[in-house]
Amino acid sequence: MNRIRIIAFDVDGTLTPGMLMIGPGGEACKVFSARDGLGLSLAHRMGYITGLITGRASESVAYRQKELHMDFAEMNVTDKIAAMEAVREHYGVSWEEIAYMGDDLNDLALMKKVGYSGCPADGADEVRQAADFLSEKNGGTGAARAFIESILKREGRWDEAVQSYLTGPQAAGQ
Secondary structure: OOOOOOEEEOOOOOOOOOOEEEEEOEEEEEOOOHHHHHHHHHHHHOOEEEEEOOOOOHHHHHHHHHHHOOOOOEEEOOHHHHHHHHHHHHHHOOHHHEEEEHHHOOHHHHHHHHOOOEEOOOOOHHHHHHHOEOOOOOOOOOOOHHHHHHHHHOOHHHHHHHHHHHHHOOOOOO
């Protein structure tokens, strides 16, 4: 088993409940989970490269990426494998060192290519069946946090992660 170095997520339906609120000017508002935010901060604290690969461009996603100090946000993506290939090459990691969580059919090909994949409880049936990790939580309600915890536990780093909150400065930007 290769150690995971990159943890990436789809946004709509994975980091959000998958609903879009569109304002009168066409702007989309998204709802994010504070628990997922702390999970992403924890991944960053533990030295993982974190990021987003999403088919939509959104100011709220760009803001969330910066707020959580995520390393990359690939938006307006039509080919998620090509987008992740560029990220993979940039960071010099193998496909087996990448974990990715998605929820719908457009995530399937990338999920089958990475070393470890996850899906929220309310993901599409085909995606749930293909995932290495199936969260008990729905998208936008702690599924990303559960995925990150599963990686840390799988790699024997969970106790170290918990200890970092007992001895180090508290993470900001939930």
